[in-house]
Amino acid sequence: MAALPALPALAGRERATAAVTAILSNAAIRGALIVGAPGIGKTAFLGHIAQALKADFRFIRLSGSAASLLDAPFAALGPLLGGEVPPAPDTPQVEVLRATLRFLSTHAETPVLLVDDAHELDPDSAGILAQLIVSGAVQALLAARPGNPLDSELAALRQDGLVEQCELAPLTVPEVHDVVRHVLGGPVLPAATRLLARNSGGHPRNLLALLAESRRLNRLVEHNGKWLPTGRFPETSELLQDMLREDLQRLAPAEQDAVYAVALAGPLRLRLLSRLAGGGHFERLQAGRLLEFDFEETDQDEDPDSDQNRNARPDPNRNTDPDQTRKARPDQNRAAAAEALSHSGPLIRLGPAYPAAAVRGVAPASTRRELYGRFTQILADEPELMPGGVEPARWALDAQLPLSEKTLLATAQQANRRHDLALALRAATVIESPRLAPAAEVEIVRIYLHQGYAGRALARLSKVLATSTDPAVLRDAVLLGQEVVVRTGAGAEQLSQLLRNWDIALTRRILKPEDRRFDRLLHHHAMQLEGRFAESIPGLWRLAVETEPEPDADPAQQHRNGQDRAIADEGLVAKTLLAEAALVTGDRQTSTDIATAVLRHMEREPDAGNVLQEGLTLRLIRCLIQAGHLAGAAAQLERYETDRPESLVVFGGTIEFLHGWLELRQGRVRASLDRLLLAVDALRMHDPHQLLGYALGLAADAAAMLNERDIVASCTSDFNEHLAHQRGSIHETMPLTAQARIAAVGATTQGVTAAVQELTGLAVRLAQLCRVTEETEVHLLLLRLGELGGLPRLRDLTAAPAGRENGLLHAFAQALLDKDADRILILARDAADAGYPLIAADAAAHGARFLAGEGQRDGQRNGKRARRREAARLVQQLQLPGMVASPLGESCAPRELTFRERDVATLVAQGMRSRDIAARLGVSVRTVEGHIYRIYDKLHVRTRGELAAVVLSGPQQVEPAALAPRDAVPAMQVGGG
Numbered sequence: 021m022a023a024l025p026a027l028p029a030l031a032g033r034e035r036a037t038a039a040v041t042a043i044l045s046n047a048a049i050r051g052a053l054i055v056g057a058p059g060i061g062k063t064a065f066l067g068h069i070a071q072a073l074k075a076d077f078r079f080i081r082l083s084g085s086a087a088s089l090l091d092a093p094f095a096a097l098g099p100l101l102g103g104e105v106p107p108a109p110d111t112p113q114v115e116v117l118r119a120t121l122r123f124l125s126t127h128a129e130t131p132v133l134l135v136d137d138a139h140e141l142d143p144d145s146a147g148i149l150a151q152l153i154v155s156g157a158v159q160a161l162l163a164a165r166p167g168n169p170l171d172s173e174l175a176a177l178r179q180d181g182l183v184e185q186c187e188l189a190p191l192t193v194p195e196v197h198d199v200v201r202h203v204l205g206g207p208v209l210p211a212a213t214r215l216l217a218r219n220s221g222g223h224p225r226n227l228l229a230l231l232a233e234s235r236r237l238n239r240l241v242e243h244n245g246k247w248l249p250t251g252r253f254p255e256t257s258e259l260l261q262d263m264l265r266e267d268l269q270r271l272a273p274a275e276q277d278a279v280y281a282v283a284l285a286g287p288l289r290l291r292l293l294s295r296l297a298g299g300g301h302f303e304r305l306q307a308g309r310l311l312e313f314d315f316e317e318t319d320q321d322e323d324p325d326s327d328q329n330r331n332a333r334p335d336p337n338r339n340t341d342p343d344q345t346r347k348a349r350p351d352q353n354r355a356a357a358a359e360a361l362s363h364s365g366p367l368i369r370l371g372p373a374y375p376a377a378a379v380r381g382v383a384p385a386s387t388r389r390e391l392y393g394r395f396t397q398i399l400a401d402e403p404e405l406m407p408g409g410v411e412p413a414r415w416a417l418d419a420q421l422p423l424s425e426k427t428l429l430a431t432a433q434q435a436n437r438r439h440d441l442a443l444a445l446r447a448a449t450v451i452e453s454p455r456l457a458p459a460a461e462v463e464i465v466r467i468y469l470h471q472g473y474a475g476r477a478l479a480r481l482s483k484v485l486a487t488s489t490d491p492a493v494l495r496d497a498v499l500l501g502q503e504v505v506v507r508t509g510a511g512a513e514q515l516s517q518l519l520r521n522w523d524i525a526l527t528r529r530i531l532k533p534e535d536r537r538f539d540r541l542l543h544h545h546a547m548q549l550e551g552r553f554a555e556s557i558p559g560l561w562r563l564a565v566e567t568e569p570e571p572d573a574d575p576a577q578q579h580r581n582g583q584d585r586a587i588a589d590e591g592l593v594a595k596t597l598l599a600e601a602a603l604v605t606g607d608r609q610t611s612t613d614i615a616t617a618v619l620r621h622m623e624r625e626p627d628a629g630n631v632l633q634e635g636l637t638l639r640l641i642r643c644l645i646q647a648g649h650l651a652g653a654a655a656q657l658e659r660y661e662t663d664r665p666e667s668l669v670v671f672g673g674t675i676e677f678l679h680g681w682l683e684l685r686q687g688r689v690r691a692s693l694d695r696l697l698l699a700v701d702a703l704r705m706h707d708p709h710q711l712l713g714y715a716l717g718l719a720a721d722a723a724a725m726l727n728e729r730d731i732v733a734s735c736t737s738d739f740n741e742h743l744a745h746q747r748g749s750i751h752e753t754m755p756l757t758a759q760a761r762i763a764a765v766g767a768t769t770q771g772v773t774a775a776v777q778e779l780t781g782l783a784v785r786l787a788q789l790c791r792v793t794e795e796t797e798v799h800l801l802l803l804r805l806g807e808l809g810g811l812p813r814l815r816d817l818t819a820a821p822a823g824r825e826n827g828l829l830h831a832f833a834q835a836l837l838d839k840d841a842d843r844i845l846i847l848a849r850d851a852a853d854a855g856y857p858l859i860a861a862d863a864a865a866h867g868a869r870f871l872a873g874e875g876q877r878d879g880q881r882n883g884k885r886a887r888r889r890e891a892a893r894l895v896q897q898l899q900l901p902g903m904v905a906s907p908l909g910e911s912c913a914p915r916e917l918t919f920r921e922r923d924v925a926t927l928v929a930q931g932m933r934s935r936d937i938a939a940r941l942g943v944s945v946r947t948v949e950g951h952i953y954r955i956y957d958k959l960h961v962r963t964r965g966e967l968a969a970v971v972l973s974g975p976q977q978v979e980p981a982a983l984a985p986r987d988a989v990p991a992m993q994v995g996g997g
Contacts, residue, residue, distance in 0.1 A: 033065055033195075039186055040069055040161065044077060044132060049184050050153045050177070051160035053138075053170075056188030057309035057373040058267050059225030062163040065188060066134045069161065077159075078131045082149075084140035096135075096145040100124070117148055124157055133160040139168035146171030153177060167308025190222025190372060199224065200247075203231060207694075208247040209702050211661075211672025212240055215253045218665045221372030226260060233257035246701050249669050252441065252471070256378035264374060265382045271310075274298045279310055281391050282370050283379035286411035287314070290365025295398050296391060302368070310374060314367040364405060376411075392419055410435045414443055425451045432463040437629030439666035441467050458488035462496050469500065469631045472670035472706050474507035478514075485521040489528050491535070495586030498522050498538055502545060502593060503632050507708040512549035518542060534587055537563060541594055553601040554790050560598040564614075567591030589632050592618060596636045599643045606792025608647040608822040615640040616649070619656055626663065634667045635708065638674055642709075645682050646793060648825030650855060653682055673702030677715045684722055687857030693722040693731070700738070713742055714754050717761035724765040732765050756782050757794045764801040771926065773919040776807045783810065792817055796829065803836075804862065811837050824854055832863055841870035917958060924951040925959075929968040 043052045056062050070079040082096050094107050094116050101107075102123040107116050124131060135141070135149065150173035152158045162183065164170060170178075177183040191199065197213040216234070220226035233254045234240040241250055268276055278297035282288055290302070290313075305311040370376055392415055399406055406412070413431040416423055423431075428447040435444035445467050451460040461484045465477040481504065484497040501518040508514070519542040526535055541563055547556040567590055595618045603611035619640050627633055637660055644653035657678055661668065668675065680695035696719040703712040720735035739762050743755075760782045767775035779802050786795035799814040811833050818830035828851050835843040844867035852860035917925065920941075927937045934952070938945045952967075961967045 033061075033068065033188075036065065036186065036188055037069065037072060041073065043184050043186070044073070044159060044161075050156070050158075050182045051132075051162065051184075052186045053178055053183050054161060054163045054186050054188060055166050057190075057223065057371060058165060059223045059263070059373045060188045060190065061224035062165075062188060063136050064224065066136055066161060066163055070134060078127060078129050080131050080133050082133055082135045083137060084135060084145075085137035093142055093144040094148065096141055097148060100133075102126075113144060113147060116144075117151055120148060120152065121157060124152075130156070131158055133158050135160060135162045137164070138162035138174065139164040139170055141171055141174070143171055147173050150174050150177060153182065165308065167304055167306075167310075191217070191224065191227070192222065193217045196220070196222060196227060199227060200231060203228070204242075204247050206242070206245050206247060207698060208240075209249060209672050209676060209698060211668035211675060211702075212247065212249045212253075214661055214665050214668055215249065219253055219255050219375065221375065223373045225263060226373065226375060226378075229257050229260040229263070230254060232259065243701050243704075246698055248702050248705060249672060250705060252666075252669055255375055256381050260375070260378045261381045264378050268379075268382060271305075272301065275301050275305055275310075277387065277391060278302065278305060279370070279374070279379060280383040280387055281395070282311065282368060283374070283376045284383065284388065284391065284411065284415050285395060286376075286407050286409040287367045287369045288407050289405055290368055292364065292398060292402075292405040292407070293368055294365075296394055309371040312369045312371050314369060388415075389419060392416075410438065410440060410443060413447070417443075417446060425453050425456050429456050429459055429463070432460060436463055436466045436470070436631075437627070439470060439629055441470055454487075458484045458490065458497075459493045462493055462500065465497075465500050465504075466631050469503060469507070470666070470670070472708065474504050474708065477504045478508075481518075482521060485518075485525045488525070491529065491532070492586060494522075494525050494529075495534075495538060495590070498542065499586055499589055499593065499632055502542065503635055505545075505549075506635060509710045512546045515542060515546045515549055519546065534590075537566060538590060541590060541597075544594075545597055548597060548601060551789050551791075553604045557598065557601050557605070560594050560601060563594040564591065564598055567594060589630070592622070592633065592636055596639055599640060603643050603647055603793055604791050606796070606817065606820065606822060608793065608826050610822070611643050612647045612649045612652075612823060615643040615647075616652060623659065628663050629666075634664055634671065637664075638671060638678065638709065641678055645678060645685065648685070648823055648856070650682060650685055653678070657682070670706050670708060673699050673704075673706055674709055674711060676702055677711050677718075680715070680722075681718055684718060685858065686855070687861075689722050689725050693719060693726060693728070696722060697731070700735075713739060714758040716742065717758035720765045721761045724768075729768075732768070736762055736766060754794060756786055756791075757797055760798045760801055764805065767805055771923045772805055773923055776802060776805055776919060779805070779807075780810070783813075787813075800829075808836065825856060825859075828854065828856060828859055832859065836866060839870055841867045844870065917955060921951050921955050921958075924948060925955050925967060928952065928955075928964055931968075 040052055040054075043049050054062055054065065066081070070081070073079075080099050082099060084096055093109050094111070097116065097120060100120040100123055107119070133149070133152075138146075141149070149158075149160065150171075153160050154177070160183070162170075162174065169175070174183075178185060193214055196217040197208070197210060200208050200213050200216060216227060216230060220230050230253065231240070233256075234249075237254060239249060239251045239253050240247055242248075268279060271279070274297050278293060278301065281293060281296045288296070293302075302311065302313075306313055370379065395412075395415075410431050413423060413427060428451055432444045432448040432451075435441070435447065444463060448460040448463045448467070451457055461480050465480050465484075468474065468477045468480075477500070481497050481501045484493065485501075488494055488497070498518065501521075502515070505511075505515045505518065519539070522539065522542060526539075540559060544556040544559045544563070547553075567587065569588070569591075595614055599611045599614040599618070602608075602614065619637065622633055622637060637656070641653050641656045641660070644650075644656065657675065661675065676695050676699035680692045680699050683689075683692035683695060696715055700712065700715050700719060703715055716735045716739040720732050720739070723729075723731035723735060739758070743759070760779055763775050763778040763782070766778075779798055783795055783798045783802070786798060796814065796817045799810045799817065802810050803814070815830060815833035815837065818826045818833065821827070828847060832844070832847050832851075835847060844863050848860045848863035848867060850860075851857070851863060923941065924937060927940060932940070934948045935945050938948045941948070952964075955967065956962060959967065
């Protein structure tokens with residue numbers, strides 16, 4: 021059996037280490053009993069403790085399992101006997117005790133015994149250890165597997181309070197991330213560690229085996245020094261199966277059958293499992309953490325929409341189509357669960373240390389066949405015991421038993437919703453009947469979308485629309501077609517083709533009102549892809565109202581009225597498009613309200629396997645971030661990562677981008693840059709929402725704030741290459757705004773004048789397109805560069821009551837137009853209190869600048885000076901960690917340079933002579949010298965050398981918009997996008 025990679029010292033075990041350290045430091049306690057499920061890392065933990073605390077304690081290692089192989093009394097005590105001859109079997113226990121005490125007396129300090137597999141100690145060794153612990157001659161850390169009783173003398177120590185029990189729990193997601201980073205030796209996309217945590221159950225043994233298998237299969241690869249997922253992570257491996265096989269061989273045959281049965285058939289009721297494997301041993305399996313009893317919840321692996329939840333007569337060939345009914349109400353679910361519990365006993369699941377896929381791989385073929393024979397015989401007698409989920413169908417397929425195509429389709433549908441894509445594909449691809457084949461094609465499209473292969477889905481959807489007459493299948497196909505268009509960035513032309521195919525499909529069946537709604541939905545979506553957001557809003561509002569379910573409607577009645585899943589999803593799509601359109605046209609509050617309502621609806625009626633809702637959720641979270649509803653966006657991101665872990669393979673880069681954007685808007689610039697750079701690499705592999713360009717723009721912006729010049733240059737170069745490669749081929753997300761951010765940071769190399777001209781042109785284009793929110797963002801970038809000419813437009817763009825951030829920006833623009841420094845400083849504090857630190861920092865800097873200018877113009881040195889000191893303190897107070905700032909001190913601040921003066925100052929700092937500068941800028945030498953004279957006066961310098969020193973020393977010596985030195989960066993960011 022291949023060896024696992026070494027677990028990094030104490031990685032993910034800081035809490036347990038602290039608990040054990042406290043126990044060893046407590047004179048009233050003589051040690052700890054460390055327990056945990058198989059594979060939790062008890063042996064490794066003892067080794068890590070010995071390494072971490074070796075400066076404070078002397079450790080001696082003993083092994084109960086190694087000694088048990090010798091089958092001799094006192095075999096485990098060899099390390100405590102020094103060089104003495106091992107005791108004979110008939111040696112009195114007191115003689116052995118004296119020998120160990122002689123050895124221990126040779127060292128001054130009290131040793132700590134590390135006893136691995138303490139449950140396997142022979143009684144003689146256990147008795148000696150208990151006496152040593154009670155006498156105070158040693159302390160002890162005893163590691164034992166649950167479900168295996170300790171020797172009675174050692175167990176008495178815990179009962180008497182001399183030994184305290186310490187439970188090694190599974191690793192949390194952050195702890196798994198820590199372990200994975202240590203093993204891989206570099207940053208890893210958080211989506212990858214969430215998937216590994218889910219598949220391993222947080223157990224270190226499983227984690228390391230699955231991590232090694234993921235790397236072997238190239239599902240986790242290194243790119244630019246970062247580790248990124250490329251596909252679905254394995255749930256088992258040969259190494260993991262070898263380790264589980266070794267565990268299971270310790271069980272009695274009936275116990276093995278019980279574990280195999282749960283792995284093969286899924287969670288089973290106690291009554292069914294007792295008939296399958298016999299009773300009387302479940303308590304031991306539960307104590308050993310191999311099985312878990314669920315006395316309260318319904319079967320979470322069971323599809324609530326399936327026939328099984330309606331007490332239909334179970335049959336391996338019956339239809340378990342999840343679309344046949346909507347989810348039952350919570351009180352009905354609870355009542356059904358209570359009835360099942362009283363009649364059939366609790367559900368029994370595999371313990372988290374035993375992944376079902378790995379246990380199925382261990383089960384011998386003969387055992388599978390024998391158990392399946394018993395299983396079908398029991399269900400023939402008691403059909404109500406039929407378990408939910410797809411495992412029985414998988415079991416039948418593994419046994420090469422025939423299943424009806426109706427059952428195969430239901431299996432594919434249910435497996436898709438559970439992200440069991442291998443089983444879904446296995447079931448869907450063997451369906452051949454003309455009546456069911458289109459529905460099977462729809463399931464294959466879902467599989468492709470789950471896997472991130474949106475491009476492969478188009479041809480299959482065209483085939484479905486060309487052949488199917490089933491209204492539910494056609495609706496599913498057209499909604500999935502919309503999602504394919506979004507994920508491929510195909511644009512309005514492809515969506516129009518989808519609309520034509522839909523219209524042709526409608527000619528093959530009698531039209532219903534809801535059919536025309538789908539037609540309108542496609543039409544309005546196509547309008548948005550053409551940039552006609554404002555025109556799409558009235559029609560989308562009507563669709564949103566028409567698809568709203570009736571209050572308190574019975575889900576079953578909705579199904580009978582044709583209100584199937586596709587129609588419900590149609591409403592979600594319409595509302596998502598409406599939220600996006602409202603945001604683009606500047607109505608941030610409406611966008612926030614719609615996005616929040618839709619997200620809450622999906623939270624109340626979770627459908628974690630719905631591939632359409634996966635993409636819609638992230639688009640709505642993006643609306644919340646851009647609209648400034650940052651707290652709500654953060655909560656929804658956390659919920660998404662928890663509830664939809666399987667989608668992280670495709671959307672891991674998107675989620676990391678959203679986290680980075682959110683961090684930037686919250687003022688955590690360094691954390692934002694780290695996440696955005698990771699997102700950029702991940703989006704190069706999977707970019708279903710075409711965010712790479714905007715991610716590069718945001719990363720360049722964050723890098724500029726931190727004066728990370730190399731990163732700014734790299735992001736700019738990558739953006740230009742990306743833009744050239746993708747131009748005209750995809751519908752990029754916010755391409756003009758991404759270009760604006762690159763233009764803003766480009767002021768450092770191209771000059772402020774060129775940057776302002778480019779940004780002004782982009783603002784004009786966005787105004788023509790009626791993209792109000794993005795135009796606002798560009799005007800904020802202009803403001804950062806010191807261009808105040810766009811303030812009237814910024815004030816007008818933010819005049820509508822569209823949320824707290826909009827109101828702050830409107831008041832800020834008006835105060836700048838009024839040159840009211842006091843109001844600007846008040847707004848800075850308000851913005852900070854409201855959770856918009858970038859706006860706060862920029863407002864404080866502008867307020868300080870105006871106060872400095874007033875002081876220079878009127879020569880006042882008293883009241884103005886005190887206000888300037890207060891402004892400088894506020895600037896420093898609102899400065900973000902690590903961000904290049906431009907605080908104004910008490911001394912006379914430099915006056916703002918004109919755009920041309922900034923360009924001249926930059927060229928002087930680069931060592932150019934006046935005539936070279938004149939030739940570069942296309943002006944006379946006399947004009948250049950006049951600029952230089954005025955620059956000297958404004959910046960309080962007397963020579964070219966002093967000017968170069970001021971320029972090259974960075975933006976802390978000048979106004980944030982005063983200079984753009986060649987290798988410096990703009991100092992302030994407003995709004996953050």
